Amino acid sequence: xxxxxxxxxxxxxxxxxxxELRCNYSYGATPYLFxxxxxxxxxxxxxxxxxxxxxxxQGIKGFEAEFKRSQxxxxxxxxxxxxxxxxxxxxxxxxxxxxxKLTFGTGTQLKVEL
Amino acid sequence: KAGxxxxxxxxxxxxxxxxxxxxxxxxGHRSVSxxxxxxxxxxxxxxxxxxxxxxxxxxxxxxxxxxxxxxxxxxxNVSTLELGDSALYLCASSPAVRAETQxxxxxxxxxxx
Numbered sequence: 341x342x343x344x345x346x347x348x349x350x351x352x353x354x355x356x357x358x359x360e361l362r363c364n365y366s367y368g369a370t371p372y373l374f375x376x377x378x379x380x381x382x383x384x385x386x387x388x389x390x391x392x393x394x395x396x397x398q399g400i401k402g403f404e405a406e407f408k409r410s411q412x413x414x415x416x417x418x419x420x421x422x423x424x425x426x427x428x429x430x431x432x433x434x435x436x437x438x439x440x441k442l443t444f445g446t447g448t449q450l451k452v453e454l
Numbered sequence: 455k456a457g458x459x460x461x462x463x464x465x466x467x468x469x470x471x472x473x474x475x476x477x478x479x480x481x482g483h484r485s486v487s488x489x490x491x492x493x494x495x496x497x498x499x500x501x502x503x504x505x506x507x508x509x510x511x512x513x514x515x516x517x518x519x520x521x522x523x524x525x526x527x528x529x530x531n532v533s534t535l536e537l538g539d540s541a542l543y544l545c546a547s548s549p550a551v552r553a554e555t556q557x558x559x560x561x562x563x564x565x566x567x
Binding site: 374376382383384385386389430432435439440441442443444445446447 | 458485487489496497498499502504509510512544546548554555556557558559560561
């Protein structure tokens with residue numbers, strides 16, 4: 341069965357500092373990987389996705405993520421965090437065998453200090 | 455294009471009642487998935503519908519059911535509500551049946567008293 345681990349429950353960074361959110365997955369084949377962001381009381385917004393090809397993917401709001409098969413990781417990065425980035429971030433793996441089913445990590449709550 | 459819409463946005467029910475939540479996908483999307491989000495269990499997959507057929511189902515009791523109409527709109531129903539069913543229920547739509555990017559609605563927050 342597929343699974344996703346986000347080891348950091350809470351992360352606090354200063355505005356302007358760089359950010360890296362960790363994500364490790366378990367899946368038997370090449371996974372489809374996603375990062376979503378959720379602001380309080382809102383639904384999930386897609387930041388970026390990896391299906392195949394270039395292992396460094398660019399997303400919205402200046403985010404990027406790198407797929408590393410050898411480490412089963414898909415870490416999210418941003419070079420300079422803005423106060424508006426404060427939110428909860430979810431990594432997810434999707435099935436490649438048919439159907440739309442996402443398995444989510446437990447999320448990382450990001451706090452940005454001004 | 456309009457995004458995924460969910461109604462109602464907020465709902466309060468009492469134990470033992472049943473509830474129906476509605477989801478309208480993005481125009482042209484034929485796949486609708488439902489997720490439950492709670493502080494304790496996080497985001498969990500409930501089920502997915504494509505062309506009015508249930509394609510995938512998560513590990514939830516039979517009290518949770520759903521359906522999809524010919525216009526791709528979907529409903530989920532929870533019967534005999536329990537306190538633990540209090541959650542944010544998220545609907546997501548995507549254009550195809552294979553793994554695809556899912557676009558989420560704002561959710562319906564259900565409180566069971």
